[in-house]
Amino acid sequence: MPDALLRVAGLRVAFGPREILRGVEFALAAGESVALLGPNGSGKSTCLNAISGWIAIAAGDVEVAGVRTSGWPMHRVVRHGVVQVSQSRDLFPDLSVEDNLLLGGHTRSIAENDARLPEMYALFPRLDERRRQVLRTLSGGEQQMVAIGRALMSRPRLLLLDEPSGGLSPQLVAETARTMTALRARGVTMLLVEQNLGLALKAADRYLILRDGLVADGGAVSARSGSYDDIVRAIYL
Amino acid sequence: MFFLQLALSGLAQGAIYALVALSMCVVYRATTVVNFGHGDLVMAGAFVVYLLVVLAGLPFPASAIAAVALLFILGALIEIGLIERIKAGPHIGFALMCIAVGYLLRGAARAVWGREVLPMPRVFDFPPVMLGELVVTADALVIFSAVGVLLMLFFGLFYRTSAGRIMQAVCQSERGAALVGINVRAFHGVMWGVGAAMGAIGGVLVAPLTLLHPGLGAGFLIKGFAAMTLGGFGSLGGAVAGGLLLGVAEQWVGGYVSTKLIDITAYLVIILVLALRPSGLFGQAVAERV
Ligand SMILES: Nc1ncnc2c1ncn2[C@@H]1O[C@H](COP(=O)(O)OP(=O)(O)OP(=O)(O)O)[C@@H](O)[C@H]1O
Ligand SMILES: [Mg+2]
Numbered sequence: 186m187p188d189a190l191l192r193v194a195g196l197r198v199a200f201g202p203r204e205i206l207r208g209v210e211f212a213l214a215a216g217e218s219v220a221l222l223g224p225n226g227s228g229k230s231t232c233l234n235a236i237s238g239w240i241a242i243a244a245g246d247v248e249v250a251g252v253r254t255s256g257w258p259m260h261r262v263v264r265h266g267v268v269q270v271s272q273s274r275d276l277f278p279d280l281s282v283e284d285n286l287l288l289g290g291h292t293r294s295i296a297e298n299d300a301r302l303p304e305m306y307a308l309f310p311r312l313d314e315r316r317r318q319v320l321r322t323l324s325g326g327e328q329q330m331v332a333i334g335r336a337l338m339s340r341p342r343l344l345l346l347d348e349p350s351g352g353l354s355p356q357l358v359a360e361t362a363r364t365m366t367a368l369r370a371r372g373v374t375m376l377l378v379e380q381n382l383g384l385a386l387k388a389a390d391r392y393l394i395l396r397d398g399l400v401a402d403g404g405a406v407s408a409r410s411g412s413y414d415d416i417v418r419a420i421y422l
Numbered sequence: 423m424f425f426l427q428l429a430l431s432g433l434a435q436g437a438i439y440a441l442v443a444l445s446m447c448v449v450y451r452a453t454t455v456v457n458f459g460h461g462d463l464v465m466a467g468a469f470v471v472y473l474l475v476v477l478a479g480l481p482f483p484a485s486a487i488a489a490v491a492l493l494f495i496l497g498a499l500i501e502i503g504l505i506e507r508i509k510a511g512p513h514i515g516f517a518l519m520c521i522a523v524g525y526l527l528r529g530a531a532r533a534v535w536g537r538e539v540l541p542m543p544r545v546f547d548f549p550p551v552m553l554g555e556l557v558v559t560a561d562a563l564v565i566f567s568a569v570g571v572l573l574m575l576f577f578g579l580f581y582r583t584s585a586g587r588i589m590q591a592v593c594q595s596e597r598g599a600a601l602v603g604i605n606v607r608a609f610h611g612v613m614w615g616v617g618a619a620m621g622a623i624g625g626v627l628v629a630p631l632t633l634l635h636p637g638l639g640a641g642f643l644i645k646g647f648a649a650m651t652l653g654g655f656g657s658l659g660g661a662v663a664g665g666l667l668l669g670v671a672e673q674w675v676g677g678y679v680s681t682k683l684i685d686i687t688a689y690l691v692i693i694l695v696l697a698l699r700p701s702g703l704f705g706q707a708v709a710e711r712v
Contacts, residue, residue: 258607260605288587291604
């Protein structure tokens with residue numbers, strides 16, 4: 186992929202003596218949406234955390250828009266346009282919904298932020314009704330919307346999503362699916378970690394399977410016809 | 423009348439405690455570090471003012487500004503140079519580091535100052551104001567106005583501006599702050615600077631009122647802790663309220679029980695509050711952030 190937006194090469198991450206990632210390689214083109222799949226504990230979150238600069242890597246390269254970002258602190262990676270929605274969400278519990286969103290765009294000008302806010306409320310009408318509500322009083326699903334909205338406020342060139350459907354009811358998963366589709370239609374480049382295969386493959390152009398610290402498999406979503414059996418087998422067997 | 427007069431001088435004293443407690447609370451909330459050397463930063467503020475006024479002959483206002491600026495830089499340097507490096511380690515490391523730095527400052531002051539107690543010339547030298555039968559001394563007036571303006575500035579900034587929103591955000595979730603592009607390490611340095619500067623203002627205000635000595639900080643540290651405990655450890659508004667209450671309590675205890683008890687009021691407050699109402703008078707449970 187010559188004009189890759191994200192290029193990950195030889196990525197190794199270890200926690201103490203345990204090597205979690207052992208040379209992960211992949212690339213994302215601009216506008217592409219890719220699902221990163223794998224069983225629990227296979228290192229999906231670790232991979233996103235390494236790209237976003239939250240954890241230190243042992244070896245390898247991460248390149249975004251032609252600039253090597255590995256080794257940068259997280260805030261600098263964010264300012265370069267890579268924004269993560271972490272698995273634990275990491276919102277600001279005692280601030281209002283609106284303040285949480287505004288902080289997402291604090292690296293941008295006030296004018297840009299003000300213009301961006303209505304777009305977020307259009308994407309998540311539920312948040313519009315709860316602008317002044319303190320975040321900790323929101324339901325899990327609503328908090329997830331704030332987490333995604335906060336990430337989008339800075340107009341990232343690459344969005345890293347870690348289990349957007351985690352802990353949500355089937356109805357909210359369906360809503361999340363609609364959000365993903367909307368993001369995809371806007372051409373947001375996404376690397377998506379998701380346990381819900383139906384949602385993952387609806388939102389992605391391509392999938393990658395992480396196993397034993399390596400990208401073990403992958404392919405285009407369009408190439409398959411409805412049944413995910415072979416993917417499930419590739420992930421878990 | 424005696425009751426109110428005591429309360430008034432208690433409030434003046436308490437305003438300083440409030441400032442010191444708030445400054446410790448700022449550091450604690452922003453970085454989760456309890457600075458056991460904070461009293462010595464207060465002392466350092468007073469010490470620098472003394473040096474500039476008495477030895478360098480500078481006017482008090484200029485000396486005060488210089489001292490506060492210097493302590494801001496010192497606070498930021500302590501955090502960036504010493505605390506941030508051991509951030510991944512256990513909490514006890516922060517405590518030991520803070521104590522060591524505090525004693526180092528105390529030792530440095532002693533090396534210059536010697537062991538004597540130093541009086542500074544009076545600065546706030548204007549006649550007291552009468553409020554009915556209550557006497558408001560010049561010192562109390564200066565303290566009330568300085569601390570009042572400072573508190574309004576601080577809380578206005580913290581709760582009403584976008585810079586304050588960023589401060590609140592980092593206090594609530596460091597990872598969340600990093601996720602939106604805030605440089606959390608730099609923020610920690612700045613907040614230590616702010617805490618040290620606010621503590622130094624306390625030192626600058628008391629410098630002309632008390633006898634100065636290198637061990638001055640120890641008392642402020644314990645009063646700061648007592649005020650924070652009283653107001654609910656970690657609560658910014660609570661630290662201020664706790665400081666004012668402690669100042670008044672000391673004067674009442676001194677006036678009605680025995681002046682000998684003034685110095686142990688703070689310890690009693692800490693023991694009683696922790697034993698009876700650990701979340702502080704205002705009952706706000708503060709979760710420990712690790
Ligand atoms: N900070 C850390 N320190 C030590 N071990 C860690 C750390 N973070 C992750 N691990 C370990 O690395 C492995 C991969 O974790 P990771 O969170 O990346 O998995 P995951 O694929 O996201 O799993 P899940 O689907 O459950 O979210 C796990 O065994 C985990 O225990
Ligand atoms: Mg995970």
